[in-house]
Amino acid sequence: MPPTLHLVRHAQAQHNVHVNNHYLVDPCLTDLGKEQCSQLKALFPKAQHIDLIVASPLKRTIQTALIAFEDVLRDNNLRVLCLPELQETSNLPCDTGSSKEVLEEEFRNQPVNLDHVTPNWECKRGRWAPDVEAVQTRARQVRVWLRDRPEKNIVVVTHGGFLHFFTENWSEHDLFSGTGWANTEWRSVHFISEEKGAPIGTGNAEGTKQDMAHVEELPESQERRRREAQIREAAEREHKKTTDAHVDAEGCDTAERVNDDISRSHGSTSAPSQIEVGATA
Secondary structure, eight states: OOOEEEEEEOOOBHHHHOGGGGGSSSOOBOHHHHHHHHHHHHHOTTGGGOOEEEEOSSHHHHHHHHHHTHHHHHHTTOOEEEOGGGSOSOOSGGGOOOOHHHHHHHTTTSSEEOTTOOTTTTSOOGGGOSSHHHHHHHHHHHHHHHHTOSOSEEEEEEOHHHHHHHHTOOTTTTSBTTBSOOTTOEEEEEESOOOOOOOTTOOOTTOOGGGOOOEEEOHHHHHHHHHHHHHHHHHHHHHHHHHHHHHHHHOHHHHHHHHHHHHHHTTOOOOOSSOOTTOOO
């Protein structure tokens, strides 16, 4: 039986704070991002059942996996397995990874497995190019690879833009900057196509019914997100009341500051008008 996947978007990184930071190469998590990881660590209910953790080899996704699943890695004697196929879709500096040598130095004392990170994985050419066909192909290939794994519960830490290609679900794709996934948001999915496929990196570029490995969100995951959305909306209503009170007392400048605080708390910048492979998340 194919595994259940727990898909996680990385925590807030430096490029999520302001659009000007999109020109930072392979940015790390912010202090808020590290706090978000700690919150995920406390709230994730299935941690003791996790038997594999994979992540994009960008620093922010590796850091998210190491902090949020620190106990799982230690208690289950696991390492974060880095897969280049999970990297973000654009070729902006913030979505461009570091060389394997840099990552080996950065995480040399951490439980990180870089065996699948190949030379020039960060080049953004060929199979790593920021175009729709290339991203769809690697999304399908990594789905097939994960579906054929022997583990039962797998955590996948990746990026907001790529998650839409991975799940083939584009609902609310403009909710945040380049994605419908909040920082450290997680959803559990299962496979609805169980045929065995090709090894990672060798799939049919044209795609067939046999190698698509479609996924679907579990009902309990959908229900949890509905409850969380209700809580979030209630909190936003309270923020609005606070905003209105500040407007009455101090004028619109204060209102703008409060709205900026709300935006930063969600780890997002302004949402794009449409999904593009070049849009960062």
